[in-house]
Amino acid sequence: MKSILIVDDEDNIRLSLEGILEDEGFRTSFAATGEACLKIIQSEDPDLVLLDIWMPGIDGMETLKRIKQMRPQQLVIMMSGxxxxxxxxKATRLGAYDFIEKPLSLEKVLLSIQNAMKIGQLVAENKALKEKIAHDYQMIGNSAAIDQLKQQIKLAAPSSGWVLINGENGTGKELVARAIHQQSNRADKPFIEINCAAIPEELIESELFGHEKGAFTGATAxxxxxxxxxxxxxxxxxxIGDMSLKTQAKILRILQEHKFDRVGGNRTIEVDVRVIAATNKNLQEQIRTGEFREDLFFRLNVLPFQVPPLRNRRDDIPLLCQHFLHFFCGKESRERKIISPEALKALANYDWPGNVRELKNLIERLVIMTPGKTIDIADLPLGINQNNGQHKQHDLDTFDMPSSYREAKEVFEKQFLENKLNxxxxxxxxxAEEIGLERSNLHRKIKQYQIEPN
Incomplete structure (x- = not known):
């Protein structure tokens, strides 16, 4: 039952409202003064307060102000003759949901209460959703590398500086971006994300800037x-490293001028947006090859972040395993599983080329496919099981060392993709899903490296 606190110095008003509201299924409590109302709110948590304005002692307006200081989300409907x-x-500016004139109309009172309760439910659901998102996107780990990253986020988040996050695929760049937003002064405002690599070139301007009706074929609104x-x-x-030079130029203009035109439009729209960009590419190398604008790089790189790969924070792997085990056992309604010490050691020593995303996918697979309660070393994939976490090094006398960093990267990337495809x-x-790469990009890589089935 929803609870309503009725605050009015007139006995007949309180008794009349009590009968009406209890007939409608509400639980009621009472106060005759503002002081008594505040004491009740300190010890109880009413879903709604019906508050009269003219009362002895502190009046309804002052009571409303103090209620909002104590509980900003408290729903209050003001009443006055x-x-x-x-x-x-004035009451609305102080945070009242509604204002009802006396003599009270039964229909108006019930309608206002019903609407207020709906708003309260939406607020509660929104709060729960934000808490769930914060939980789902929390950064797991207490290694030196993660502690340093968290400290950098704490320092940078309250500022308005633009951020550029670098890191390999699957390291958690989005988690860093969300953490910066949640700890910033914009935390109660939207966090909007867009994957620049997943949107076709001909549609990215529309995605970023919007479009007017009839701007192109299919733009029906x-x-x-x-x-x-x-x-x-x-x-x-x-x-952002996958964005075309043409779109980069438009992004740069927005960052400089804080305004843009929709596709097919002639009206300039001004915005106040903090931009956080992320990439797994070496943008400075792309600048040298003409694939990325140098002026955009310097504009974005005000606050640079480097997310460490999982192999550089091995101390966090047991924590991550436990976190993902708990998450997927709950999601799949499975009994709680444990990982044997031998399996955990092998997981901790594996190099994880797909980083945290690869580990998360593996734990999900093990939760679903392991029949027993304990995940043992025999349940792990052969690549982890056979190596048992031993880091192999190429014999430099027999290994044909690439002549440049770029060539070495390409050699590794080709071999990695071949292994994963097989x-x-x-x-x-x-x-594509397992390694965190868009399907279209994987096709492009297969064609680029001329990879064929064995």
Whole structure:
């Protein structure tokens, strides 16, 4: 039952409201003064307060102000027999949900209460959703590398500086972006993300800036873009290294002028957006090859972050394993599983080329596919099981060392993709999901390196 605190110095009003509200299924409590109301709110948690304005002692307006100081989310409906527009406006500015004039109308009272309860439910659901998102996107680990990263986030988040996050695929760049937003002054405003690598070139301008009706074939209605949606909050541009030079130029203009035009529009829209960009590419190398604008790089790289790969924070692997075990056992409604010390040691010593995302995917697979309660070393994939975490080094006398960093990177990338494709029997979609790469990008890499099934 929802509870309503009735605050009025007139006995007949309190008794009348008590009968009406209890008939409607509400639980009621009472106070005759503002002071008594505040004492009740300190010890109880009513879903709604019906508050009279004219009372002995502190009046309803002062009581409302103190209620909002104690509990900003408390729903309050004001009542008065001497109401005016000025009084109603003042009450609303102080945080009242509604203002009802006396003599009270049963229909108006019940309608206002029902609407207020709906708002309260939405607020509670929104709070629960934000808490769930914060939990789902929390950064797990207490290694030196993660502690240093958390400290950097704590320092940078309250500022308005733009951020550029670098890191390999699967390291958790989005987690860093969300942590910066949640600890910033924009935490109560939107966090809008866009994967620059996942949107076709011909549509990315529409996604970012929006479009007017009829701007192109299929534009049957006007649409707000991501910059517009993020106004007042944070826009996360993931994989910005995959953005075309043409779009980079438009992004640069927005960052400089804080305004843009929708596709097919002629009206300039001003926005206040904090941009956080992320990439797994070496943007300075792309600048040298003409694939990325140097001026955009310097504009974004005000606060640079480097997310460490999982192999550089091995102390966090047991914590991550326990976190993912708990999450997936709950999600899949499975009995709580444990990982044997031998299996945990092998997991901790594996190099994890796919980083935290690869570990998360593996734990999900083990929760589903391991029949017993204990995940043992025999349950691990052969690549982890056979090596048992031993880091192998190439014999430099027989290994044909690449002549440049870029060539070495390409050699590794080709071998990595070949191994993953073979592991997944050349299932492109499954492989792309497992390694955290868009399906279209994986096709492009296969073609680039001329990879063929064995």
């Amino acid at each position: 001497h109401g005016s527009i000025e009084t109603a406006v 006007a649409r707000r873009g991501k910059f517009d949606q993020a106004n007042g909050g944070t826009l996360f541009l993931d994989e 592991e997944n029997s050349w299932n492109i979609s499954k492989t």
